[in-house]
Amino acid sequence: MLGASFNTPEQNRAFAEKLGLKFPLLSDSERTTAFAYGACTDLHARHPARMSFLIDEQGRIERVYERVDPREHPARVLADVLGI
Known part of the structure; x- marks a missing residue:
């Protein structure tokens, strides 16, 4: 299992530590992956779907x-x- 967000790797690391997540969070700050998978249709979106x-x-x-x-x-x- 992997997670992804628009946050920086540092922000993802802090978020994962805070919640005790046991899976990696990937940084998609350029929104490339989110667009490819249909999780984002707006370059200015704050979060992917x-x-x-x-x-x-x-x-x-x-x-x-x-x-x-x-x-x-x-x-x-x-x-x-x-x-x-």
């Missing part, structure tokens, strides 16, 4: 989650990965 992508071992997008509720999302993705 909260989206999630299930990507297979070959780098193919298997599933796109456009509306993510952080309370329910991990269980949903796990169910999809396990084929439940």
Whole structure:
């Protein structure tokens, strides 16, 4: 699992430490990745859309989650990965 934001690496590091995140947060300050994945359509946006992508071992997008509720999302993705 990876996370991404428009913040600097330093801001992401502080955010991850504050919340105790156990996965890397990537910096997309140029918004390149967000545009490529459809999570941003405005260069002046302060934040990308909260989206999630299930990507297979070959780098193919298997599933796109456009509306993510952080309370329910991990269980949903796990169910999809396990084929439940």
